[in-house]
Amino acid sequence: MKTNPVDSKSAPAHxxxxxAKASGIALLVAAVLLVTAILPAEYGIDPLGTGRALGLxxxxxxxxxxxxxxxxxxxxxxxxxxNVALYPGEYKVDSREFVLGPYEYIEYKYHLAKDATMxxxxxxxxxxxxxxxxxxxxAKGDEATQSYDKKPRRQSDGSFVAxxxxxxxxxxxxxxxxxxxxxxxxxxxxxxxxxxxxxxxRLAREVRTLDAIPVNNN
Amino acid sequence: MLTIRRVALCIATxxxxxxxxxxxxxxxxxxxxxxxxxxxxxIDVKSKDAKITSIKMDKQTQVTRDKxxxxxxxxxxxxxVVVDAYxxxxxxxxxxxxxxxxxxxxxx
Numbered sequence: 001m002k003t004n005p006v007d008s009k010s011a012p013a014h015x016x017x018x019x020a021k022a023s024g025i026a027l028l029v030a031a032v033l034l035v036t037a038i039l040p041a042e043y044g045i046d047p048l049g050t051g052r053a054l055g056l057x058x059x060x061x062x063x064x065x066x067x068x069x070x071x072x073x074x075x076x077x078x079x080x081x082x083n084v085a086l087y088p089g090e091y092k093v094d095s096r097e098f099v100l101g102p103y104e105y106i107e108y109k110y111h112l113a114k115d116a117t118m119x120x121x122x123x124x125x126x127x128x129x130x131x132x133x134x135x136x137x138x139a140k141g142d143e144a145t146q147s148y149d150k151k152p153r154r155q156s157d158g159s160f161v162a163x164x165x166x167x168x169x170x171x172x173x174x175x176x177x178x179x180x181x182x183x184x185x186x187x188x189x190x191x192x193x194x195x196x197x198x199x200x201x202r203l204a205r206e207v208r209t210l211d212a213i214p215v216n217n218n
Numbered sequence: 219m220l221t222i223r224r225v226a227l228c229i230a231t232x233x234x235x236x237x238x239x240x241x242x243x244x245x246x247x248x249x250x251x252x253x254x255x256x257x258x259x260x261i262d263v264k265s266k267d268a269k270i271t272s273i274k275m276d277k278q279t280q281v282t283r284d285k286x287x288x289x290x291x292x293x294x295x296x297x298x299v300v301v302d303a304y305x306x307x308x309x310x311x312x313x314x315x316x317x318x319x320x321x322x323x324x325x326x
Binding site for chain 1: 245246247248249250266300307308317320322323
């Protein structure tokens with residue numbers, strides 16, 4: 001038995017033009033796939049909108065939508081979004097210590113917009129008469145003053161949501177003959193603090209931005 | 219008719235000014251110290267910073283001791299007092315309440 005060698009002449013011959021044509025078609029198909037599928041799926045680049053239509057952009061990291069701008073506004077008023085309240089600026093921090101001589105008093109209040117939040121902790125080294133209260137914007141005298149808590153306390157730690165736009169804070173009075181030190185620390189969406197001294201002096205106190213807090217890298 | 223309206227407007231303006239301006243012209247002050255001088259309608263109080271403040275008294279001024287109201291005649295030079303007053307400034311104060319308190323160190 002003798003087998004016949006393959007006849008090389010029977011295989012179809014491809015000309016250079018055929019090869020170039022096939023290469024061109026392959027490149028074209030590859031380019032179409034690149035633009036319609038690969039770029040949207042891998043990189044979120046979707047110039048023809050095919051990636052979105054085919055649901056391919058969800059595969060890319062670019063599925064995250066454009067960042068939402070924070071609320072805008074001059075006043076630090078909350079904008080509710082579900083269980084979250086967003087503000088048009090960062091919160092502030094403040095810490096003060098007052099030494100009250102015999103029978104002296106002081107009022108220390110922050111300006112908060114309606115529904116704005118503040119966290120606080122204060123403590124006194126001795127007995128004090130205290131009244132946590134607020135005065136609405138534009139109110140004259142004490143008629144519009146609203147008291148939130150005036151129970152006898154030496155310490156109070158809590159959170160507060162302003163029921164109206166105005167100044168909110170504490171009256172501390174030393175009812176005795178020995179000096180008493182009151183220390184208060186707060187964080188909240190307030191803009192400024194006001195200090196009212198027993199002798200009639202009124203001072204506007206700057207509050208600190210978050211830059212004032214040292215970063216803890218430990 | 220126009221004249222009547224103008225007169226009414228003027229009266230309303232005067233009434234408005236008369237009722238609103240005094241309501242925010244006064245502030246609260248507290249003067250703590252020792253009585254240095256006592257007259258029928260004025261009390262002088264020396265604070266711990268040695269400043270003497272002169273405060274007016276009137277018939278509405280209450281004098282108390284241990285939260286009990288007492289006669290103004292109970293006030294004596296040398297006593298320690300806490301005076302709650304109001305006025306435009308420390309130089310123009312009217313006493314609302316004068317509390318007689320135990321001696322305060324550093325105010326004699």
